[in-house]
Amino acid sequence: MAIQVVWLKRDLRLRDHAPLAAAARAGRVLVLYVDEPELLHSAEFDSSQLQFQRECLRELDTQLAPLGGCVARRTGNVLAVLDELRERHGVAGLWSHAETGNRITYARDQQVAAWARSHAIPWTELPQTGVIRRLKSRDGWAARWNTLMSQATSELPERIEFASEVPRGRELEFAELGLPPSAKPLAQRGGETLAHAVLESFLEQRGVDYRRAMSSPVSGWDGCSRLSPYLAWGAISLREVHQALQRRRETLREEQRSGRAIDRRWLASLSSFAGRLRWRSHFMQKLEDEPALEFENMNRVYDGMREAEFDQVRFAAWCEGRTGYPMVDACMRCLHASGWINFRMRAMLASFAAYHLWLHWRPTSVFLARHFLDFEPGIHFPQFQMQSGVTGINAVRIYSPAKQVLDQDPEGVFVRRWLPELAEVPLEHLAEPQRMPLSVQRDARCIIGEHYPTPIVEHASAYQSARQRVFARKRAARSESAAVYAKHGSRRRPAARGRRARGTTKGEG
Ligand SMILES: Cc1cc2nc3c(=O)[nH]c(=O)nc-3n(C[C@H](O)[C@H](O)[C@H](O)COP(=O)(O)OP(=O)(O)OC[C@H]3O[C@@H](n4cnc5c(N)ncnc54)[C@H](O)[C@@H]3O)c2cc1C
Incomplete structure (x- = not known):
């Protein structure tokens, strides 16, 4: 049969x-x-x-x-x-x-x-990802997503008849496939049981301060859900996560209603987390609706803006984590070892490459895709475009890597961990080690240009130049942006409706 x-x-x-x-x-x-x-x-x-x-x-x-x-x-x-x-x-x-x-x-x-x-x-x-195939319009999308996520999860029948006559086949070794062994000692481990354990520990313990913890690579390591590789490879379904989250929120509300004290941070944190789950599908929907986004600018007015100027030396320094910007380099080296970094730092890495180094997003996105254990094309490419300023519908965000050290790693724990050459640099110089007087460099056993690179570009001038060039295009992009918004823009936030006429929206992470 x-x-x-x-x-x-x-x-x-x-x-x-x-x-x-x-x-x-x-x-x-x-x-x-x-x-x-x-x-x-x-x-x-x-x-x-x-x-x-x-x-x-x-x-x-x-x-x-x-x-x-x-x-x-x-x-x-x-x-x-x-x-x-x-x-x-x-x-x-x-x-x-x-x-x-x-x-x-x-x-x-x-x-x-x-x-x-x-x-x-x-x-x-x-369907499993909340993405809607052959979508005609983004209007009403969130309601359809809610319906999909609220449907009962699928149960296996009690007995399954397997086609046992079909040979089982064999899993080839990495070397037989022509691949090196995995070189990420801190990568998360796979499996359905682990996926549920990670979800449970997040919803019951680790997630309490998620709203605050998510921005820093220090607190984000445990304070983010860390579900991304499990969702990307389907070890857990988005619907299971969504429904477990709703149950947890209901339990907390019930405890609140019955007068029991709960940590007030929980509900705000879980509400932020719920938003991220929806964003997941929202971004994937963009690639579903327009597969060309893997290669082409969402807003074609930005075509030609960076292509001709791709600087291989800058690219190599960014890839290897030796740009002379401690937060950029520490994030990159953390990524090499673990395959994970929090959202804010991903955004900073993409934005630094696009604005400070003026690199086209396509090669940089491919490089990070390879280093993300959770690589999900539908999130990855649209996010990269957004952080590179080529959608015309999102606020242009150019991060200052030095400020990110001060804001997100004020004790210098993360930077020192991933950049051992800066281990003895005094805290007040960690954000911009190139400003250390030579005597301090000597004391810290970190001579800039020898033990740690001189910044590959100067922040203020790179920032100004990128801003001018992007905003010049953004003005020209207005009419095109309205069409991009109609196709891909989020309809959820009231603030976005106000901006619709100008074709720009925030609220996508
Ligand atoms: C340039 C760039 C590239 C990215 N590429 C990927 C990718 O390839 N795969 C991937 O899973 N995420 C990607 N993200 C989104 C986000 O950074 C990660 O989902 C998140 O850091 C994963 O950690 P977590 O599971 O602990 O996240 P949490 O903060 O705990 O979020 C829970 C889940 O929500 C989803 N999510 C969270 N933030 C976003 C967001 N801003 N947009 C869309 N979905 C989100 C993810 O599925 C995530 O697992 C990218 C972000 C940027 C800026």
Whole structure:
């Protein structure tokens, strides 16, 4: 009897897995995961991401074993894998979650759709990210998102019949795939159980001061939810997170109503967190609606603004964390070791590259994609465009890296940890070590230009120049911006409505 193929992509979990549940009701199931060399060797991919996926897949195998199943493993082109399954075993149906991916997965999915049509195999793609396919208008989007997130989570049937005659296949070693081992010793570990533990610890303990803690790389390490890689690779569903959050808020409100003392920071923090979950889908919707955003400016008036001036030396210094700006360099080195940094610091890294170094967002976004364990194309590319000032609908934010040290790392803990060459630099010089008198440099065993770089650009002049150039375009971009806003702008904040005429909006992080 032909089989129902459940094709796992960015949904490496068992709970709230609608395609698996539906396929199991339709017939005998094969749960399939394909390592795709084209993706694994793409510029956005890193071995740490594969390591995380593998940890999720191994747990899935452990969970499926008592039910009599496993994840069948294949390496190669998905189309070839599916066609071989069709020829050998017969495929009655293909099931997956809808994906808002990059150009590789987008093109692959179009080929799979054509293949399924040509063999009259129904391919059912179910939503999981809050993104709405074939969206006609952004109006009313938030209400539709709420409906999707409030739907009951999917339950697996009590018994699943697995297609046990299909060979299980083997997980290839990194070296067999031509990949180095993961080089991020502090990367989060994958798996559905861990995902739920991380969620629970955030909602019950770590999240209490989220609203304040999220901006600093010091407090953000534990104070942010740290759910991003689990959401990106689907070890937990957005709906599960949303619903657990609503339950926690309700419990807290109930405690408040019954006169019990609760830490007042909780409700504000959880409200901020709820907003971030919605932003997740809001940003992904942009790429879903306009896949070209992976490569092209959201607002084409900005075309040509930076392309011709890409400075490889600056780019290399930014990538390696040796720009001479301690907060930029510390964040970059933290990222190299862990694959994670908080939102504010991601925004600063992107903005510093775009404004101070005047680098086009495309190569810088690809570099960070590779270093983010949670790389999610739908968030990543639109966020990069926003932080680079090429949307025309967002406030232009140019961060001062020195101010970020003073505001977000006032004790110098983070900078000293990631830049050991600055370990003995006195606190008052940590934001701008180049201003240390030579005698202090000697005492601190940190000679600028020798042990730590001289700033690669001068902040004030780089800031002024970038501002002038971006604002000149922004004025010219007004008419185009109105169209961009109509397609991609958030409709949620009343303040944004007031700005609609000018085609600018804040409130997107
Ligand atoms: C230039 C740039 C690139 C980014 N690229 C990615 C990416 O590839 N993958 C990714 O998951 N996030 C990305 N973000 C958004 C954000 O920085 C991360 O989601 C967040 O830092 C992850 O840590 P957390 O899970 O502890 O976040 P929390 O603060 O605990 O937030 C919870 C979840 O909400 C979502 N979220 C939070 N902030 C945002 C935001 N501003 N926009 C959209 N969704 C948000 C994420 O799914 C996150 O896991 C990017 C931000 C910037 C500025």
